[in-house]
Amino acid sequence: MNGLTFSPALGWIAGPIAAVAVLALGVAYAVWFARHRDGTDATAADCVRRVLIAVTLATLTMTPSTTVATTSRAVNATDVFVAVDVTGSMAVRDAAYGSPETISRLDAARRVIRDIVRMYPDASFAGVSFGVGGSLDVPLTPDGAALGNWADTLTTESTSVSTGSSLDAPIDRLLLAMKAAAERHPDDAVILYVISDGEQTSQGTRRTYSSLRAYVDDAFVVGVGSAQGGMIPRTADSAASGANADDGWVIDPSTGQPGVSKLDEAALTAVADELSGTYEHVDDTHTVASGASSKASGKYRLTVSDKERTRTAPVVWPCYAVLLALLTWEAASWIVTSRRLL
Template identity: 50%
Template sequence: MNILKSLTFEPALGWVAGGLLSGLLLLLAIALVIHGLRKGRDTDADRWALARRTAMVLILALMVLTPSTVSRTTNKAVNATDVFIAVDVTGSMAVKDAGYGAQDGISRLEAAKAAVRGLVDTYPDASFSALSFGASASVDLPLTPDVRAVDNWARGLATEPTSRSSGSSLDAPLDRLTLALKQTKDQHPNDRILLYLISDGEQTGRDERRSFSVLREGLDEAFILGTGSAKGGPVPLTSDVGGSGAGGWVTDPQTGQPGISAMDPDTLKAMADEMSGHYQALAKGVTVREGATASVSKRYRVTTVDQVRRHVTPLVWPLALVELVLILVEAGQWVRTSRRLL
């Protein structure tokens, strides 16, 4: 009874062509019946032959309509979240004018590290990829669900040595991010992709900053986290062996005095707007668990969704079997009639 309830017609040729062909076969069956009844005794075909041939045509008409059974299955689809984190490690990130949560007077990079640890807690079960950028950019951590690897990466972050610094270029990570986002989109088309870029917004490079709008297509959400203060502070010299405090400050070549680096919120907001994203300033009493991140993170969790799929199975073989039997009977009758006529 369940099979009968699930029976339907799904013409293999489509409803237009299949319906037209089936209609022509139905007209042929009616013509056979009318012809047989009109001829009566004037033909050698008895009523059994007429019924058999009519049944053959009607079965063909049904086969063209492709009787099928419909079944439904429920699949569980997992929607995963991939979080890309890009951290500015230029020399200005060593300035101690930043705050995060209960901390104050810490370096901008220390605030960035605390923000990374907060992001790991904010997105449980997500996968993370980490990138650092200064004079150049590098993907330090490919996409991984290992949160300990992300934490170890954050702990090991250090500002680039002053001797290698050639000015801050905020668009340094663009090429790396574009490639990484495209690869992720190709390999995991159903994943949600988020970007967090942490910087002080200082652009001191000679070239004009490129637009971040090229990343918009590959992202579901984008966040720019600003660290530092508008007042700013002197930039400490950084040694080649890592760490600040190598002795003295980075001097302004025009004045010969220690240069002052300040956070540029306008540039950071512009970067966020280019990606249709969100801007949030990190400061004392503020963490990534608040503001735009807090509301968005609830939507981008690993979720399981039930997807109902409809499966159509053609059920033509029983009709084909009956058709074959009728054809064999018709062929047998034809051979017997032919021998009798001889």
């Protein structure tokens, strides 16, 4: 504790005005006493006491304070948002993830999510799936296992309800969730992963992801699938994702033949650019654990930092003690004077 200062409780405008007004009353009383000393019962001691009362009240109005240094501990964590494409094309079996084994694009996405959880051991996670629309399936939680369990349960949406895939489907859900996270934990770093094959089949113009940049510290767009592509299994509500349903393949109405879905790296790269992020393609030799996002994840760890701040602490009790003594003296003087005049 050091440094005596003033911190007026009434503010730096009203406080000084009130203090000057009280002092002016004290000075005015002293002047009046000097001019009318012979015509009053008050003594010089009474004058001094009353002027001291005015000075003490003015000092209290200015609120004497001391500067106190305090140390606070700030905990900066990482919030990882994962948006996964679950449109019918994610069931195409043309993907690979760190091995020559051919798997569905959604299976590759599941493995991406497991690696993400391992790369951010101290983070909180949120999961969003998107197809016809977007859905926040896993609200932000520090339980990484919850995101892994969610990944295991992901299935592609039924081709019977599909109205065309659009890459902008998760934007609204992500925007609301990230804004809420920023309001609760403004010091947290926010990382976004978007996992998709990049296919855009809806007729509308895709909205930009740039609206998310205000909340995102780093972003990675992960492409799954191949440029050669593959036929899209027709899946029912109960069909397992990644497996060819008994109903066969999705038919392209323009050709009457099974439709072929291909990885659209140009679209995914555009999304990464809109987020000021990085595009990564995972295949038989590349995984997120060995790519750019793995290197960047080292920057985002739970950190604890001590920050020193200063604040003012009012110290008014000495003034109140002096004021109490002066008022007690004033009361005693009035009693003595009243008895003498009787």
